[in-house]
Amino acid sequence: EPLSSFALAPEPTGPEHSPLGERVHLLDVNGAVLDGRLQITWVYSRNLHRQETIDRLADDFAVCLEALIDHCLSPDAGADTPADFPLAELDAEELGNLSQLIEAIDEEEDD
Numbered sequence: 001e002p003l004s005s006f007a008l009a010p011e012p013t014g015p016e017h018s019p020l021g022e023r024v025h026l027l028d029v030n031g032a033v034l035d036g037r038l039q040i041t042w043v044y045s046r047n048l049h050r051q052e053t054i055d056r057l058a059d060d061f062a063v064c065l066e067a068l069i070d071h072c073l074s075p076d077a078g079a080d081t082p083a084d085f086p087l088a089e090l091d092a093e094e095l096g097n098l099s100q101l102i103e104a105i106d107e108e109e110d111d
Contacts, residue, residue: 008034016030016041016043017043023045026044026045026048026049027042027043027044027049027054028041028042028043028044029041029042029043029061030043040058040061042054042057042058079096079099080095080099081095082095
């Protein structure tokens, strides 16, 4: 892990938005990865939505996200995509060619 002079302060940050500010959207969903964990914040007006509604929506979101992760980790999820290797800067065709080359090398080693 790279060394950094910056870290999150342990003190609470307080509200992300002023309660006096006008909303651009009826619902804001913000995500960040902190300490290796995805954290999602749901921002909404209690004048427009009930907390139970947002809680149910957040629970459904978590279920769908877990299903997506399970699918992506399954052996039959499909091939890699260029987004899986952003630093390689490969397009889909180049990645496909590289995958075929690796498979051919693996087959030769198995023989």
